Amino acid sequence: MFRAIRPLLNIKHIPKMTTNNIPAIQEKLYNPNLSAAEIHVMRDKGTERPFTSPFLEHETKPGFVGKYTCKNCDSLLYESSTMFDSGCGWPSFHTSAKGNLYPDVANGAEIKGKSGKIGLKDNNIIQYVDNSLGMQRIEVCCLNCDSHLGHIFKGEGWEKVLGKGKNDRYCINGISLNFAEEK
Secondary structure: OHHHHHHHHOOOOOOOOOOOOOOEOOOOOOOOOOOHHHHHHHOOOOOOOOOOOOOHHHHHOOOOOEEEEEOOOOOEEEEHHHEEOOOOOOOEEOOOOOOOOOOOOOOOOEEEOOOOOEEEEEOOEEEEEEOHHHOOEEEEEEOOOOOEEEEEEEOOOHHHHHOOOOOEEEEEOHHHEEEEEOO
C-alpha cells in the first residue's frame, strides 16, 4: 500500500513494514502565538504569496549565516549554507539540516506523522505524497509538530548549478520559519 511512495521520492529501497510497526509521532504541538497567516500555511497547508518572504534576501546577499527552525516548535530544519537562489519566489534549500528527532528511525524509513499519514523521515522533516491541486508532489512538514513547510522538487537540474549530489529543491514558505543568526 505504501510502496507508491518509493518511485515518487526516488528511493531504491524502503524497508518492508506494515502499519502496525511503523513508528508514530505521538503528540501534536501548537504554538498559541502563531498569526492567522502562519496558521493558514502551517496548519491548513496554505501557501504564502511568492516573493513576500523576508528570507529571500538571504539567498542573494552575503552575511546571513545561521539556522532556520520551525516557527511552531523551533526544531532545526535548514542551515543557511544549504540555501540558494532558485528564482521561484520562496526560500529554497538543497538539503535539510542534520537532525536528532527520533534517532531510532533511519532517514528514508517510513514514519507515521501526527496527522496519521505515512511519510518518509528526512532528518527533522517528514515527506508526504501530496496529490492535491491535480498533481503529484512531495509535501514537507516538520517532523516534530507536523507543520506544513512547503514542497520538495527533485530532478530539476540544480546539480549542474549547485554541485554533485544536490539536485533537490526544498521550496519552503518563509512564514513557517524562524532564523537564528550565528555570531
